[in-house]
Amino acid sequence: MLSEKDFEKVCKLAKIRIKTDAHDVFLGKLNQVFDWIEQLAKIDVSKVNINNLEDMSTTPERKDEPRMTNTRDELLSNTKFKKFDMFCVPKVVE
Numbered sequence: 001m002l003s004e005k006d007f008e009k010v011c012k013l014a015k016i017r018i019k020t021d022a023h024d025v026f027l028g029k030l031n032q033v034f035d036w037i038e039q040l041a042k043i044d045v046s047k048v049n050i051n052n053l054e055d056m057s058t059t060p061e062r063k064d065e066p067r068m069t070n071t072r073d074e075l076l077s078n079t080k081f082k083k084f085d086m087f088c089v090p091k092v093v094e
Contacts, residue, residue, distance in 0.1 A: 001031050002027060002034065004023065004027065007023065007027045007030065008023075
């Protein structure tokens with residue numbers, strides 16, 4: 001189980017700000033995830049053969065062919081920020 005102190009440390013390391021009144025909600029959800037992981041760890045998988053690739057021969061595969069499904073106009077219609085038929089993005093490197 002994750003303590004409140006550990007939760008705050010994780011938030012700090014991940015550079016996530018969570019309002020103090022929401023700490024209990026997120027802490028509870030994280031602890032539910034950890035409980036689920038503990039349940040998965042208890043499953044006995046010692047008899048599972050991970051090298052069984054026999055079924056791979058029947059796996060349907062499609063041809064890997066390049067195809068264009070959207071036109072430039074369709075793609076650019078989803079943004080307000082475009083110039084010269086290209087997306088405009090904020091400057092990242094100074």
